[in-house]
Amino acid sequence: MWKMRHFSHWFLLLCILIFINNTQAQSHVGKYDWLLPDYVKLQYAGGIGFLSAGVGYTFVHQRIDATFFYGYVPKGIAIDDLSSVSLQFTAKLIRIRLSENYQLLPLNFGWFIHHTFGSEYWIKLPSHYPPEYYWWSPGRNAGIFVGGELKTKWLAHKTPASGIAIYARIGTRGLYLASKVGNSSIPITDIIELGFGIALYR
Amino acid sequence: MGTTFKIILLFSTMFLISCEGLFDYSPYQIDFEGENKGVNATNLDRLLKTNQSDTITIAFTGDTHNYFDELVYFVDKVNTFPNIDFVIHIGDITDFGLPxxxxxxxxxxxxxxxxxxxxxxxxxxxxxxxxxxxEMFGDLDFSFVYQDIKFVFLNTNSLEFAYNGNVPNLDWLSQQLFPSNDFSKAVVVFHMPPGIGFDPELELGFYQTLSAHNNVIMSVHGHQHHHEVYYPTADSIPFVNVYGVEHRMMTIVKIYQDKIYVENEAF
Incomplete structure (x- = not known):
C-alpha cells in the first residue's frame, strides 16, 4: 500500500504545479523575461530524490539543456530524510515531429553531478584523515543517463506555458559503475537509476 | 487528444508497473527489509541453537570492498565444508559504505x-x-559466549570517529574480558589493528586491556588484506591477520581445549 501512497503524492504535487501555473496566467513581456527559466520540471526517482523539482535553460536551438534540481527523500521511504541538489546537462540528439502538437525526442544523453547535504556526505576529505585516504567523495557523485521525452502542446492555450512534456530516463552513477566492474554477480538492474518526470516549457 | 492521452496513460502505467524496483531515490536511501535487518542477532540465535561439539571451527573472510564475485566463491567453498560452526566477516563488506x-x-x-x-x-x-x-547488522560492539569461549566483536575504526577517544571502547572491552562464570577464555575480533586509522592514544591501553586477565587466546583482525600470525602483546596473544577476499584464500581457525589452530584454504 505504501507505494500507492507515493504515487498519489506525486500526482497531488503535479496538480498543484499545474494549478499554480494557471493562476499566474499573464501575457505581458518584461525586460528581464530572458532571466526566467525556459522550463520547470518535476521528477520522480532517477537517483536524485524521491521527488525533485528542477529549473533550467535550454541552449543551441533547444539541443542542450542545463537543469538544476532540488531533490528530497522523506523519512519513511528511507530511515532518514535526504536532501540533495544536482546539476545536469542533457544533449537532445534526435527530434521527431509527430504532428502539430507532438514532438518525440527519443535519444537524450545526460551527465549529472549530485550533492547530498549533511556532514557525513563530505566533498573534501575531512582534515582528520591522512591525505588521499579515500579516493571518492560520498557527498558528490557524478552519473550518466539516457532518456526520451514527448513534448506536447497540452495546456498551451490555457496557460502561459508553451507546452508540457513527459520524459523518462535510465541512468547510473560512477560509484555504481565502479562497483559493477569485475562483478558479474551484481545484476545490471541493481545499478540502474530509473526516473520519469514532467516538464512545463515557457 | 483524447486517444493519444489514453495511449500515453496506458503505456506510462505499464512502464511503471514493469519497472518497480528500478526506481532509485538516492544512493544513500536505507530501506532494508526482512533478512537484511538485524542480521547478526538472527545469526547469533541460530548459532546458539546448534549442536555444540568440543571443537569450534570458524571460517574468516573480510575486506570485500569491490570484490563481490570473490565473496560468492568464498560462500560456495564454505558450503562444501562439513564442520564449520560459523563464519566471521572481519569488516569492509562495502567499499563506499553505500546501502x-x-x-x-x-x-x-x-x-x-x-x-x-x-x-x-x-x-x-x-x-x-x-x-x-x-540497521542491517546491529551494534558495533557486541559479544556472546559459545562453548565456554567469549567472542568479543569490537569497533576499532577510530579514524572514522575522528579519534574521539571512545573508539575502540576500552571500558566496554575491559568489562567484557572481566572473568566471570559464563566463560573461561575469550577471542577478540576487530577490523582495524593498531596502526594508521587506530587511535594512537589508545594503542597501549588496548594491548594492556587484552592482556589484563590472561584469558584472551586469540585476536583476529583484517584491514591489511594479507595473512600472518604475530604476537604484539607482552603476554604473546596470537594476532591472526585475515586475508582479503580478493586473494581467494580464507583463514580457518579451530579452537580445541583453549588452543588455536590456524590454517588457510584456497577457494
Whole structure:
C-alpha cells in the first residue's frame, strides 16, 4: 500500500504545479523575461530524490539543456530524510515531429553531478584523515543517463506555458559503475537509476 | 487528444508497473527489509541453537570492498565444508559504505548454510554507512559466549570517529574480558589493528586491556588484506591477520581445549 501512497503524492504535487501555473496566467513581456527559466520540471526517482523539482535553460536551438534540481527523500521511504541538489546537462540528439502538437525526442544523453547535504556526505576529505585516504567523495557523485521525452502542446492555450512534456530516463552513477566492474554477480538492474518526470516549457 | 492521452496513460502505467524496483531515490536511501535487518542477532540465535561439539571451527573472510564475485566463491567453498560452526566477516563488506553495497554483501552471505557474523570496517562507515550497519547488522560492539569461549566483536575504526577517544571502547572491552562464570577464555575480533586509522592514544591501553586477565587466546583482525600470525602483546596473544577476499584464500581457525589452530584454504 505504501507505494500507492507515493504515487498519489506525486500526482497531488503535479496538480498543484499545474494549478499554480494557471493562476499566474499573464501575457505581458518584461525586460528581464530572458532571466526566467525556459522550463520547470518535476521528477520522480532517477537517483536524485524521491521527488525533485528542477529549473533550467535550454541552449543551441533547444539541443542542450542545463537543469538544476532540488531533490528530497522523506523519512519513511528511507530511515532518514535526504536532501540533495544536482546539476545536469542533457544533449537532445534526435527530434521527431509527430504532428502539430507532438514532438518525440527519443535519444537524450545526460551527465549529472549530485550533492547530498549533511556532514557525513563530505566533498573534501575531512582534515582528520591522512591525505588521499579515500579516493571518492560520498557527498558528490557524478552519473550518466539516457532518456526520451514527448513534448506536447497540452495546456498551451490555457496557460502561459508553451507546452508540457513527459520524459523518462535510465541512468547510473560512477560509484555504481565502479562497483559493477569485475562483478558479474551484481545484476545490471541493481545499478540502474530509473526516473520519469514532467516538464512545463515557457 | 483524447486517444493519444489514453495511449500515453496506458503505456506510462505499464512502464511503471514493469519497472518497480528500478526506481532509485538516492544512493544513500536505507530501506532494508526482512533478512537484511538485524542480521547478526538472527545469526547469533541460530548459532546458539546448534549442536555444540568440543571443537569450534570458524571460517574468516573480510575486506570485500569491490570484490563481490570473490565473496560468492568464498560462500560456495564454505558450503562444501562439513564442520564449520560459523563464519566471521572481519569488516569492509562495502567499499563506499553505500546501502546498495551492504545489500550485495549481505545478499551473498545469506547463501551460507552456517550462521555468520559481520564486523564493522572503516569503509563501511563512509557516508551514512554507520546507519546502514546498525540497521542491517546491529551494534558495533557486541559479544556472546559459545562453548565456554567469549567472542568479543569490537569497533576499532577510530579514524572514522575522528579519534574521539571512545573508539575502540576500552571500558566496554575491559568489562567484557572481566572473568566471570559464563566463560573461561575469550577471542577478540576487530577490523582495524593498531596502526594508521587506530587511535594512537589508545594503542597501549588496548594491548594492556587484552592482556589484563590472561584469558584472551586469540585476536583476529583484517584491514591489511594479507595473512600472518604475530604476537604484539607482552603476554604473546596470537594476532591472526585475515586475508582479503580478493586473494581467494580464507583463514580457518579451530579452537580445541583453549588452543588455536590456524590454517588457510584456497577457494
Amino acid at each position: 546498495k553495497q551492504y545489500l550485495w554483501g549481505n545478499g551473498y552471505l545469506l547463501n551460507l548454510e552456517v550462521p555468520y557474523l559481520v564486523l564493522i570496517g572503516n569503509h563501511d562507515l563512509v557516508g551514512n554507512g554507520l546507519e546502514a550497519y546498525k
